[in-house]
Amino acid sequence: MASYLIRRLLIGIPVLLGVTVINFFIINLAPGSPADLYLSPTATPEDVARTEAELGLNQPIFVQYVRWLTQLLHGDLGVSFQNREPVAQLIGDRIGPTLLLMGTSLVVAYLIAIPIGIFAARRKNTAADYSVVGASFLGISVPHFFLGLAVIYLFALQFGWFPTGGMLTLGRGGGFVDRVEHLVLPVTVLATAIAANMVRYVRSSMIDAFGQDYIRTARAKGLGGFTITNKHALRNALIPVVTVIGVDLSALIGGAIVTEQIFQWPGIGLLTIQSIGSRDYSVLMGINLIAAIAVFAANLLTDVAYAVVDPRVAYA
Amino acid sequence: MTVTVKSDTPVETPDSVTAALGRERSSAGLVVKRFLRHRMAVAGLVIVVLMVLIAICAPLLAPHDPNRIFDSFEAAPSADHLLGTDAVGRDVLSRLIYGSRVSMSVGVGAVAVYVVIGVLLGLLAGYYGRWVDLVIMRITDVFMSFPYFMVILILVSVLGPSLLTIIAVIGVLAWPMIGRLVRGSVLSIKQSDYVQAAVTLGYSTPRILFRHILPNALSPIIVNATFGVAQAIILESGLSFLGMGVRPPAASWGNMLSEAQSITVLSSQPWIWIPPGLMILFAVLAINFVGDGLRDSMASR
Amino acid sequence: MTITKPSEEQAAPSTPDEQREPLLRVRNLKRYYPIRKGVIARTVGHVRAVDDVSFDVYPGETLGIVGESGCGKSTTGRAIVRLETPTAGSVIFDGTDIAELSTARMRRLRTDLQMVFQDPYSSLNPQIRIGDLLAEPLIAHHRLDRSGAHAKAAEMLKIVGLPAAYLNRYPHELSGGQRQRVGIARALMLEPKLIVCDEPVSALDVSIQAQVLNLLKDLQGEFGLTYVFISHGLGAIKYISDRIVVMYLGKVMETATTAEIFARPRHPYTEILLDAYPEPNPHLRDRERIIVEGDVPDPAKPPPGCVFHTRCPYAQEICKTDVPPLTTGVHQVACHFPLAIEKLATEKAVS
Ligand SMILES: Nc1ncnc2c1ncn2[C@@H]1O[C@H](COP(=O)(O)OP(=O)(O)O)[C@@H](O)[C@H]1O
Ligand SMILES: [Mg+2]
Numbered sequence: 001m002a003s004y005l006i007r008r009l010l011i012g013i014p015v016l017l018g019v020t021v022i023n024f025f026i027i028n029l030a031p032g033s034p035a036d037l038y039l040s041p042t043a044t045p046e047d048v049a050r051t052e053a054e055l056g057l058n059q060p061i062f063v064q065y066v067r068w069l070t071q072l073l074h075g076d077l078g079v080s081f082q083n084r085e086p087v088a089q090l091i092g093d094r095i096g097p098t099l100l101l102m103g104t105s106l107v108v109a110y111l112i113a114i115p116i117g118i119f120a121a122r123r124k125n126t127a128a129d130y131s132v133v134g135a136s137f138l139g140i141s142v143p144h145f146f147l148g149l150a151v152i153y154l155f156a157l158q159f160g161w162f163p164t165g166g167m168l169t170l171g172r173g174g175g176f177v178d179r180v181e182h183l184v185l186p187v188t189v190l191a192t193a194i195a196a197n198m199v200r201y202v203r204s205s206m207i208d209a210f211g212q213d214y215i216r217t218a219r220a221k222g223l224g225g226f227t228i229t230n231k232h233a234l235r236n237a238l239i240p241v242v243t244v245i246g247v248d249l250s251a252l253i254g255g256a257i258v259t260e261q262i263f264q265w266p267g268i269g270l271l272t273i274q275s276i277g278s279r280d281y282s283v284l285m286g287i288n289l290i291a292a293i294a295v296f297a298a299n300l301l302t303d304v305a306y307a308v309v310d311p312r313v314a315y316a
Numbered sequence: 317m318t319v320t321v322k323s324d325t326p327v328e329t330p331d332s333v334t335a336a337l338g339r340e341r342s343s344a345g346l347v348v349k350r351f352l353r354h355r356m357a358v359a360g361l362v363i364v365v366l367m368v369l370i371a372i373c374a375p376l377l378a379p380h381d382p383n384r385i386f387d388s389f390e391a392a393p394s395a396d397h398l399l400g401t402d403a404v405g406r407d408v409l410s411r412l413i414y415g416s417r418v419s420m421s422v423g424v425g426a427v428a429v430y431v432v433i434g435v436l437l438g439l440l441a442g443y444y445g446r447w448v449d450l451v452i453m454r455i456t457d458v459f460m461s462f463p464y465f466m467v468i469l470i471l472v473s474v475l476g477p478s479l480l481t482i483i484a485v486i487g488v489l490a491w492p493m494i495g496r497l498v499r500g501s502v503l504s505i506k507q508s509d510y511v512q513a514a515v516t517l518g519y520s521t522p523r524i525l526f527r528h529i530l531p532n533a534l535s536p537i538i539v540n541a542t543f544g545v546a547q548a549i550i551l552e553s554g555l556s557f558l559g560m561g562v563r564p565p566a567a568s569w570g571n572m573l574s575e576a577q578s579i580t581v582l583s584s585q586p587w588i589w590i591p592p593g594l595m596i597l598f599a600v601l602a603i604n605f606v607g608d609g610l611r612d613s614m615a616s617r
Numbered sequence: 618m619t620i621t622k623p624s625e626e627q628a629a630p631s632t633p634d635e636q637r638e639p640l641l642r643v644r645n646l647k648r649y650y651p652i653r654k655g656v657i658a659r660t661v662g663h664v665r666a667v668d669d670v671s672f673d674v675y676p677g678e679t680l681g682i683v684g685e686s687g688c689g690k691s692t693t694g695r696a697i698v699r700l701e702t703p704t705a706g707s708v709i710f711d712g713t714d715i716a717e718l719s720t721a722r723m724r725r726l727r728t729d730l731q732m733v734f735q736d737p738y739s740s741l742n743p744q745i746r747i748g749d750l751l752a753e754p755l756i757a758h759h760r761l762d763r764s765g766a767h768a769k770a771a772e773m774l775k776i777v778g779l780p781a782a783y784l785n786r787y788p789h790e791l792s793g794g795q796r797q798r799v800g801i802a803r804a805l806m807l808e809p810k811l812i813v814c815d816e817p818v819s820a821l822d823v824s825i826q827a828q829v830l831n832l833l834k835d836l837q838g839e840f841g842l843t844y845v846f847i848s849h850g851l852g853a854i855k856y857i858s859d860r861i862v863v864m865y866l867g868k869v870m871e872t873a874t875t876a877e878i879f880a881r882p883r884h885p886y887t888e889i890l891l892d893a894y895p896e897p898n899p900h901l902r903d904r905e906r907i908i909v910e911g912d913v914p915d916p917a918k919p920p921p922g923c924v925f926h927t928r929c930p931y932a933q934e935i936c937k938t939d940v941p942p943l944t945t946g947v948h949q950v951a952c953h954f955p956l957a958i959e960k961l962a963t964e965k966a967v968s
Contacts, residue, residue: 015457026471137601141600143550164579258465258554
C-alpha cells in the first residue's frame with residue numbers, strides 16, 4: 001500500500017507539470033497583447049513595446065513559461081491585468097463563498113441521495129423505485145441554468161420566499177437567517193445534479209450488496225432489516241460513492257460557475273465570468289490552475305481511497 | 317488443391333447443432349431486441365429522431381425567418397407568433413426550431429471529434445503498451461485534471477466564441493474518458509486468441525487494430541458517446557447562456573435562455589425562456605434514456 | 618482420455634537420420650517472465666517458463682510436446698511462431714533464426730509458420746463470418762483478390778469437412794469441434810510449412826477429439842505438413858506423434874520416438890507420466906503404481922540441480938546439486954540415473 005501511494009504521487013509530478021504547461025499555453029493563445037489592458041486606447045506602439053518589455057512579454061514564450069513557473073513555485077500567481085491586485089488575493093477573497101456553496105450542496109446531496117438510493121434498492125422494480133430512477137434521470141438532464149431560472153421564477157418571484165440572488169441582504173447586516181435564505185436556492189440547483197447522479201450509484205451498489213451471500217447469511221442469522229442495510233451493505237456501497245465524489249469535483253466546479261452567475265453569488269465562478277468579460281487572463285490563468293490542482297488532488301484522493309477500500313486495486 | 321478428407325466418424329450435422337443452440341441471432345440483432353424492450357429508451361429514440369428531423373427540415377417547419385425583426389417585440393403568444401416574440405422582435409418558435417440545428421450539430425460534431433481522438437490514442441496505448449502507454453496515460457491524467465466546463469469556457473473565450481470553436485474545443489478536451497475506455501478494452505482483447513491468431517497470420521498492425529480489435533471494443537464506446545452527445549448539448553447551451561457560445565443573431569437554445577437573466581423577462585415573459593429550456597431538457601433526457609437503454613442491451617454479450 | 622488407434626497400421630515413425638536437415642531447430646530456448654514489485658516496478662525475480670530447451674523438428678513429422686500444465690509447453694509453442702520473443706536462445710526455422718528477426722521481416726515469414734489454438738471459442742473473432750475469416754489471410758497478403766480468396770475459402774472449408782453453408786455463419790453459430798475445424802482451415806490458408814497445434818483437442822468433447830485428430834493426420838498427409846503438437850495428455854500425443862519431447866518445469870526431460878518413449882522410458886518423470894496413463898494392456902494394469910509425492914515447484918523458484926529431484930523416487934545427493942545434461946543421439950534423456958533399458962522387461966517377468 002505504501003509503495004502504491006508513493007508510486008501514485010511520483011506519477012503525479014509530471015502530470016502537474018503538464019497541467020501548468022497546458023494552462024500557460026491556453027492563455028497565450030489569446031490574440032492581442034495583455035499590455036493593451038494596461039494602457040489607454042490612445043497609447044502609441046512605443047508605449048506598448050515599453051510595457052511589454054516591463055512585463056517580460058517580449059521574451060520567448062518558453063522563457064516566459066519558466067519565469068511564470070518559478071514565480072508559481074514561490075506561491076506567486078501574478079497580478080491582475082485589470083486592477084493590479086495580486087491574483088492569489090483575488091482568489092482568496094472569493095474562495096470562501098464558493099466552498100460554502102459547494103460544501104453545503106455536497107452535504108445536502110448526500111443527505112438526500114443515500115437514504116433515497118437505499119430506499120429504491122430495497123424496493124427494486126416497484127413503482128417507487130421507478131419514480132426514483134425517473135427523477136434521477138430528470139435531475140442529471142436538467143441544465144443548471146434552466147433549473148436556476150425556474151427556481152428563481154417560482155420561489156423568489158412568484159412566491160417571494162427567497163431572495164433572487166447575492167449572498168446577503170445589503171443594509172440588513174446579513175445575520176445567520178439572512179445568509180441561509182440566500183443559500184437555499186443556489187444549493188437547491190447545485191445539489192440536484194449531484195444527488196441525481198449519486199442516487200443511481202447508491203441504488204445500484206446497494207442492489208449488488210443485497211445480492212451478496214453474507215447479507216443473506218446475516219438475514220438468516222436473524223439480524224433485522226435495518227441493521228443489515230446499514231452495517232454490511234453500506235460499507236459495500238462506499239466504493240462507488242467514493243468515486244462519484246472524485247469524478248464530481250470537475251462537474252461541481254462547472255455547475256458552480258453557472259449557478260454563481262445566475263444567483264450573483266460572489267465566488268470563484270462569478271470571478272471567472274467577470275475576468276472573461278474583462279479579458280483578465282492572468283486571473284483566469286490563476287483560477288484555472290488552482291481548480292486543476294484541486295481536481296487533480298481529488299482524482300488522486302479517489303484512487304487512493306479506492307485502494308484503501310479495495311486493496312486489490314493497489315496491486316493491479 | 318482439391319482434397320476431401322475421409323474421417324472415420326461423420327462430422328456433427330449442422331441441423332443438430334443449430335437445434336442445440338436454439339434459434340440463433342446475430343449479436344446486433346440481440347442488442348436491438350433487448351433495446352426494444354426498454355420502453356423509455358425507445359421513447360427517447362423517437363424524440364431524438366424527431367429532433368433531428370426538425371433540425372434538418374427547419375426551413376420548412378419554421379413559420380418565419382428566425383432573424384426577421386417584427387414590429388411587436390416582447391409580444392405574448394398569438395396566432396401569428398405561436399410562442400410570442402423576443403426582446404428584439406424575432407419569432408420565438410422559429411428561433412426554437414432553428415436552435416435545434418445548433419444543439420444537434422454540437423452534439424454530433426464534438427462527440428465525433430473526441431471519439432476519433434480517444435479511440436486512436438486508446439488503441440495505441442493499449443496495443444503498444446510500454447512507454448507509448450505511459451506517455452498517453454499521463455497526458456490523459458493531465459486532461460482529466462482540468463475542470464472541463466471551466467477550461468472549455470476559458471478556451472472558447474480566448475479563441476473567440478463560435479459554433480466551430482465550441483465543437484473543436486469540446487472535441488480536443490473531452491477525449492480522455494473514451495481513451496481510457498478503449499485502452500482498457502484493448503488490453504484485454506489483445507490477449508485473446510483471435511488477436512494472437514491475427515498476429516501469426518502476419519496481418520499488419522492497422523488491420524489488427526481496426527478490423528480485429530476495435531469492432532470488439534465498440535459497445536462501451538457507443539454507450540459513452542451517446543451520453544457524450546447529451547453532455548455536449550448541455551455544454552453548448554451553458555456556454556451560449558453565458559454569452560460565450562453561439563452569438564446572437566444566430567439562434568441557439570442556450571442564448572435564447574440568456575435573455576431571462578433580466579428579471580422582467582424572467583418574471584413576465586415566460587414564453588421567451590421556458591420553451592428553449594424545455595427543449596434542452598427534453599433533448600438531453602431523451603438522449604440519456606437512449607444511452608441507458610444501449611448500456612443495458614449491450615452489456616455482457 | 619483414450620483414443621483408440623485406427624485400424625490401419627500406424628505409419629513407421631520417421632526416425633531422424635543424419636542426412637535429413639531439420640525444418641526447425643530450437644536451441645537453448647529460454648523465456649523468463651520478470652516479476653515486478655515496488656515503487657519503480659523493480660524486477661525481483663523471474664518465472665522461468667521455458668529454461669534451456671533444445672530439440673529438432675524434421676520435415677513431415679509430428680513432434681509431440683507433453684508435460685503437466687504449467688511446464689512451459691505453450692510458451693515454447695508461442696516462441697516458435699514468435700508470439701513470444703525469447704529471452705535467450707535461437708529458433709532456427711528453415712535456416713533463419715526467427716528469434717532475432719525484426720517485426721517487419723518476421724511478418725513475411727509468418728505465412729510459413731502457423732498455429733492452431735487450444736480454445737476454439739476464443740480463437741475466432743466473433744464479429745467476422747467464417748468465409749471472411751478464411752479469406753482474410755489471402756487478401757491481407759495480396760495472394761488473391763476478394764472473389765478468388767472466397768472461392769479458396771469455400772474449398773478449404775470443404776477440405777476440413779464443413780458444409781459450404783457455413784461460410785455465411787458467425788463463429789458463435791458453430792459447435793466447438795466445428796470451430797476447431799475452422800481454426801485449422803484458417804491456419805492452412807497460407808499453405809504453411811509448420812503448424813504448432815497447442816492442445817487443439819483439449820477443449821473438445823471426448824467424442825469429437827478423435828475426429829479432429831484424424832483430420833489433422835489426414836491433412837498432414839495431403840499437404841506434407843510438419844506439426845509441433847502440444848498436449849498435457851499422453852493419449853492424443855501417442856496417437857499423432859512420431860517423436861515426443863517430455864517437458865517438466867521449463868526443461869526437456871526426455872526426447873525419443875513415440876515407440877521408444879512408450880516401450881522404454883528412460884526418465885523417471887516419463888515413467889510416472891506413463892504410469893498415470895491408462896494402459897490398454899491388461900497385463901500392465903496391476904503393476905505397482907509409482908506414487909508421485911509433492912506438488913510441481915514454483916517456476917519462479919525452481920529447485921537446484923535436477924528440477925525433478927523434489928518428486929523423483931530415485932533421487933540421490935548429486936541430483937540436488939548438479940543439473941543433468943541432456944544426452945545426445947536419437948533417445949535423449951536428462952537424468953543422472955536413467956532407467957535401465959531392461960527395467961520394463963524385468964518388471965514384466967516379475968508380474
Ligand atoms: N505472460 C506471462 N507472464 C508471467 N508468467 C507467465 C506468462 N505466461 C505463462 N507464464 C507462466 O509460465 C509458466 C509456463 O506456462 P505455459 O507455457 O502456459 O505452460 P503450459 O502450456 O505447459 O501449461 C507457467 O508457470 C505460467 O504461469
Ligand atoms: Mg498451455
